[in-house]
Amino acid sequence: MKASGILRVTAEMVPAPPAADPRTLEQQIFGVADYVTEIIQQGLWSGQHFTEKENHKHAH
Amino acid sequence: MEHEPARVLLIEDNPGDADLVRLRLVESKSEVHVNCVPRLADALACLDAETPSLVLLDLNLPDSHGAETFRRVMQKAPNVPVVILSGQDDEALALKAVHLGVQDYLVKGEITSKQLERAIRYAVERQGLLRALDITRKQQLEFKNQFLSHVSHELRTPLTCIHQYVTLLLDGLAGPMAPGQTDHLKTVLKSVNQLHAMIRDLLEATRADSGKLRIEPRCIDIGELIQQAVAMIRPTAAEKHVGLEVGVDQTIPLVYADPDRTLEVLINLIDNGIKFTPPDGWVIVKASMVETDPTAVYLSVCDSGRGIPPESLPQVFERLYQDPNAVDGNRTGLGLGLYIAKEIVTLHGGRMWVASQPGSGSTFSFTLPLYSMAKLLAPVITYQGRLRDSIVLVRVELTPLSKSLRGSWKETCQRCLERLRRCIYVDKDLVLPRMGTSGPVETLFVVASTDMERVGIMMTASATKSERCLS
Numbered sequence: 001m002k003a004s005g006i007l008r009v010t011a012e013m014v015p016a017p018p019a020a021d022p023r024t025l026e027q028q029i030f031g032v033a034d035y036v037t038e039i040i041q042q043g044l045w046s047g048q049h050f051t052e053k054e055n056h057k058h059a060h
Numbered sequence: 061m062e063h064e065p066a067r068v069l070l071i072e073d074n075p076g077d078a079d080l081v082r083l084r085l086v087e088s089k090s091e092v093h094v095n096c097v098p099r100l101a102d103a104l105a106c107l108d109a110e111t112p113s114l115v116l117l118d119l120n121l122p123d124s125h126g127a128e129t130f131r132r133v134m135q136k137a138p139n140v141p142v143v144i145l146s147g148q149d150d151e152a153l154a155l156k157a158v159h160l161g162v163q164d165y166l167v168k169g170e171i172t173s174k175q176l177e178r179a180i181r182y183a184v185e186r187q188g189l190l191r192a193l194d195i196t197r198k199q200q201l202e203f204k205n206q207f208l209s210h211v212s213h214e215l216r217t218p219l220t221c222i223h224q225y226v227t228l229l230l231d232g233l234a235g236p237m238a239p240g241q242t243d244h245l246k247t248v249l250k251s252v253n254q255l256h257a258m259i260r261d262l263l264e265a266t267r268a269d270s271g272k273l274r275i276e277p278r279c280i281d282i283g284e285l286i287q288q289a290v291a292m293i294r295p296t297a298a299e300k301h302v303g304l305e306v307g308v309d310q311t312i313p314l315v316y317a318d319p320d321r322t323l324e325v326l327i328n329l330i331d332n333g334i335k336f337t338p339p340d341g342w343v344i345v346k347a348s349m350v351e352t353d354p355t356a357v358y359l360s361v362c363d364s365g366r367g368i369p370p371e372s373l374p375q376v377f378e379r380l381y382q383d384p385n386a387v388d389g390n391r392t393g394l395g396l397g398l399y400i401a402k403e404i405v406t407l408h409g410g411r412m413w414v415a416s417q418p419g420s421g422s423t424f425s426f427t428l429p430l431y432s433m434a435k436l437l438a439p440v441i442t443y444q445g446r447l448r449d450s451i452v453l454v455r456v457e458l459t460p461l462s463k464s465l466r467g468s469w470k471e472t473c474q475r476c477l478e479r480l481r482r483c484i485y486v487d488k489d490l491v492l493p494r495m496g497t498s499g500p501v502e503t504l505f506v507v508a509s510t511d512m513e514r515v516g517i518m519m520t521a522s523a524t525k526s527e528r529c530l531s
Binding site: 008009016 | 432436437446450515
């Protein structure tokens with residue numbers, strides 16, 4: 001059986017708001033949304049993926 | 061077989077009137093069980109608990125008056141026949157209620173036992189007939205949709221064969237063609253393509269009718285999509301000497317829509333605009349923000365054609381609508397394009413409309429929702445009015461091992477995504493729409509409202525399933 005690709009799964013906690021958060025629920029949701037958007041954009045555009053060399057290494 | 065007594069829900073706040081109705085029912089010797097409630101709220105609770113054979117309804121109750129009373133009763137129990145007990149002064153309202161679906165009305169003070177017994181019996185019978193008719197209508201509609209779907213599929217197969225052989229002949233693969241023969245074949249090919257488009261429209265309309273039209277929204281740059289649509293249709297505009305312009309507000313954020321479906325809508329509207337615009341006219345495609353709604357983008361296709369008569373405007377988006385003044389050359393479809401386009405826009409949560417003046421062209425406009433991460437996340441990261449305790453962001457990265465595999469790589473990624481979707485809890489997790497790509501690497505993000513332990517289990521399950529796609 002020959003593999004066609006590599007699957008990599010990583011996970012991180014989204015920081016929880018403090019217990020006595022004075023913000024409304026809507027503001028808290030926007031806070032989470034901004035955080036997620038920022039992380040995604042960093043992940044997508046920083047080239048955080050395997051290089052061809054690493055691919056070759058994984059293939060063996 | 062023993063006849064089951066009718067169960068009547070009497071909604072009447074006046075004890076005297078309620079007693080009179082009971083008395084008339086006793087006089088009529090009808091086999092009826094009466095449950096009397098004085099308020100609409102009590103009645104709605106009764107309708108929740110049990111479905112009566114009939115509702116006898118006084119329009120003016122302590123907690124509801126007039127038209128609102130029967131609207132709410134009919135909304136709660138749409139299949140239960142309603143007979144209104146009206147006063148002398150609200151007979152007009154009772155008559156209006158009959159037009160809106162109430163079975164009958166009786167004027168208080170004039171009710172005889174025979175009238176009441178007959179009104180109940182007729183109302184129950186009529187409602188039964190209406191339900192039977194409704195079921196038959198739905199079955200016929202379903203049969204029609206199945207038939208159209210089947211016929212369309214069957215027509216497509218030989219048509220594809222004709223298309224392939226005509227293309228083969230035109231390409232000279234079966235030997236050289238005489239110039240006249242080439243022209244004839246081009247005409248055949250044009251007609252085949254038209255037939256293909258009609259069959260596709262028929263299938264799409266059938267899907268729309270049966271609620272099977274699907275969209276896969278993701279983050280898209282609407283400006284790019286408009287340019288794509290315009291590039292595809294520019295040769296048609298040039299052939300007809302119709303100018304095609306684009307005006308896109310560069311500040312529009314990402315839109316949350318199905319790119320293929322949105323392209324279909326744009327092409328349909330632009331193509332229509334060109335079709336109904338005379339040579340040397342123009343068509344302009346615009347996109348801008350909606351001042352009154354910051355959550356939507358506004359798109360329009362404006363042409364300098366002959367316009368649409370005011371009396372035809374309400375029918376423009378109806379199925380099979382054809383412009384009655386169109387010359388034969390403009391009648392190349394089934395009249396389903398605008399109907400499908402509107403259905404697609406509605407599925408996105410947008411709306412579509414048209415404005416036109418005869419002789420001054422037409423403007424077809426529609427809205428699409430802007431992408432909002434907060435709007436997407438809200439249902440999965442909140443519970444009982446507050447944020448969930450634990451929210452995890454999961455990144456799934458798929459990297460091809462070899463360049464030679466890239467042809468089928470997109471399909472592999474699609475299969476992995478499908479497997480991943482089967483491993484999540486729909487009310488707690490969300491696979492985020494694609495926000496872009498970085499080369500051949502496919503990156504998917506999942507927001508999971510749970511602890512790391514379940515994320516571990518979920519990801520192990522999805523990885524195991526995805527491995528099969530990658531092997």
